[in-house]
Amino acid sequence: MVKKYGLEDVSKATVSRMATYLRCLTYLEQQGASTLSSRELASLTGVSAEQVRQDLSVFGRFGKRGTGYDVAHLKTEVEAIFGRGVERWKCCIVGVGSLGTALMSSRMVQKWGFRYVAAFDRDPRKIGTHVERIPVYSIDELKTIVRREHIAIGVIAVPASSARNVARILCEAGIRGILNFAPQSIKVPEKVPMLSVDLSQEFLKLSFYIQSAEQRAREEQIQIDAASHNE
Amino acid sequence: MVKKYGLEDVSKATVSRMATYLRCLTYLEQQGASTLSSRELASLTGVSAEQVRQDLSVFGRFGKRGTGYDVAHLKTEVEAIFGRGVERWKCCIVGVGSLGTALMSSRMVQKWGFRYVAAFDRDPRKIGTHVERIPVYSIDELKTIVRREHIAIGVIAVPASSARNVARILCEAGIRGILNFAPQSIKVPEKVPMLSVDLSQEFLKLSFYIQSAEQRAREEQIQIDAASHNE
DNA sequence: CAGTGTGAATAGGTTCACAGCG
DNA sequence: CGCTGTGAACCTATTCACACTG
Structure with a gap:
């Protein structure tokens, strides 16, 4: 099938998510799933359902309204987007x-x-x-x-x-x-x-997020303490 | 030094770039560099100079106008942002x-x-x-x-x-x-x-970008051919 | 009628432009 | 005078809302 989209104007974020969708689709196919909705794919990958549909619509119209997507077919399409079949x-x-x-x-x-x-x-x-x-x-x-x-x-x-x-x-x-x-x-x-x-950068980033999460938790605790104090 | 920023509203992209800046600063310190401008740090990391200044300004005012940033001092500050010194x-x-x-x-x-x-x-x-x-x-x-x-x-x-x-x-x-x-x-x-x-996703993403780049190159070639044909 | 596909609205991130300081 | 720091403008990405279809 000839694609009509220009590969050049696909955002980095979309490319990254497409790879995640492909990983999920492979898993689902192994599990024997035949169809899935954008909401299901969304919840499996941690993005929103609208995001899934928006991403897929960049490359074509793969779904059936009222039904969702055919797992095997969508997997083939996404594989093709990543060049599978074209070459090893x-x-x-x-x-x-x-x-x-x-x-x-x-x-x-x-x-x-x-x-x-x-x-x-x-x-x-x-x-x-x-x-x-x-x-x-x-x-x-x-x-x-x-x-x-x-x-x-x-x-x-x-x-x-x-x-x-x-x-x-x-x-x-x-x-x-x-x-x-x-x-x-x-x-x-x-x-x-x-x-x-850069693997070491991932460690650095994680330590930032840990501190950030723990700071937020402390602030929330202070708010709870303050609120209970006002009762 | 007490920080005034809220760690929670720092964007993912900024955190990622900060880790890259830290890597560069370490390298520069080893090389014996004493000061650097946002433009230099930008060209070393492949982002824009405004982006570097914007990112750093989220956490504080580390630079000297007219001079730039002190490498050792900035490195210490960025390390602190990532929790270095606080704990191992x-x-x-x-x-x-x-x-x-x-x-x-x-x-x-x-x-x-x-x-x-x-x-x-x-x-x-x-x-x-x-x-x-x-x-x-x-x-x-x-x-x-x-x-x-x-x-x-x-x-x-x-x-x-x-x-x-x-x-x-x-x-x-x-x-x-x-x-x-x-x-x-x-x-x-x-x-x-x-x-x-996910290391295998990086391979998938790369193969997408390779195809994208080669498609763009082909299209440019066609334009060049067409232009030379019109001469 | 459930769920896609998509234009419009919103939110978020990047670049610009320049005031202000060393 | 050079370079930072930063509000405003711009651009990109995500979410919303809904028309549309199997």
């Missing part, structure tokens, strides 16, 4: 440390059509070995192999100090997109999409 | 698989005052062992140990199928915040802050 994304990982190894072990990622075909490291003891059946090469071979194998996605799992250099090499090799797990801001040409995930 | 956050990890192990090995997290004091797993072969010097206990002991050790943060690194159960146990144990790495939507009481990171 070839990935490589740079940095075979504990995080890199953990990422390669994740069966999850494979399920969506992503496939690691190469790993790269600087450590001579690792070069030539295999991790999760994926061969580990020297970073010097990166450009050659990325080009030869037509690798689409490069995953950066090296220390912050080498992240920028790795990103540069990946871009020069003609990589189509980058996933950066190094705690380092990286600039890449605008035509190379990049997403960064 | 005790953490526990549930699920000693490859991801759980990778998270425990991360020195990064320790640098910000987070400290793993316990790990939990269901696998009898892992219980009683140590991973990165952190003892692995049975999940049955979770509640007791979290309460006894006053553990603040629980990290979920188990398969999706057990994530909800683990979250429930953590909440019952009185955990103050949760970081969820399982690909599963989880509901927790509103008073327990939770952040979720």
Whole structure:
């Protein structure tokens, strides 16, 4: 089916939620659910029902009025939006440390059509070995192999100090997109999409929200105390 | 210094950027930088200078007009916003698989005052062992140990199928915040802050952006072709 | 008549423009 | 004079309200 929407004007938030919907749809299909309403999908994902309908309507009209959405059909449509069926994304990982190894072990990622075909490291003891059946090469071979194998996605799992250099090499090799797990801001040409995930930042953010929640709780307690005092 | 702002009305986006600023400030301090302007911090983090000033002004007036910000001082202030100095956050990890192990090995997290004091797993072969010097206990002991050790943060690194159960146990144990790495939507009481990171969703999102970028490139190419045709 | 799809209203976040200070 | 801090303008995202359909 040919899509009429322009991928370029889909908001980041919508893309993120679409991925969550897809995860839920997969789960629901496994559970044997056949149809679901926007309200159900909303309550499963923690967004509002209007938001679900608004998000889906960006890409098409997938629902039946009065009935809701067909789980299997909607899943196929959302998969197509994320490029499933179009191709199986070839990935490589740079940095075979504990995080890199953990990422390669994740069966999850494979399920969506992503496939690691190469790993790269600087450590001579690792070069030539295999991790999760994926061969580990020297970073010097990166450009050659990325080009030869037509690798689409490069995953950066090296220390912050080498992240920028790795990103540069990946871009020069003609990589189509980058996933950066190094705690380092990286600039890449605008035509190379990049997403960064900084695990330590998540801890920092969480500690902020904990303090925020506990401050709010204290303030509410003071209000309750004051109110009971006035009785 | 006593803060005048209400932590509750700080936007998610601002919190996220503040964590990025802190990462940059740490880097800059190591590099020996003494002052920086909002424009410099902006270009390092990929946001606008106005955004940087707007974000910082939520928490206080840290800059000197005409000069900029003092790196060391601003870093201290931002650290304080994230609760550094107030306490060292005790953490526990549930699920000693490859991801759980990778998270425990991360020195990064320790640098910000987070400290793993316990790990939990269901696998009898892992219980009683140590991973990165952190003892692995049975999940049955979770509640007791979290309460006894006053553990603040629980990290979920188990398969999706057990994530909800683990979250429930953590909440019952009185955990103050949760970081969820399982690909599963989880509901927790509103008073327990939770952040979720789904690594496979990041791959999906990236593949969407790659397609989007390549579609845009094709469209631009068509425009260029058409223009040169009209010459 | 239940539930989608969608224009309109509202809320929220970002950028602009400039006053004010070091 | 340069750069911060900030109200106002602008733009984006979410929610509301309801027409419409299977």
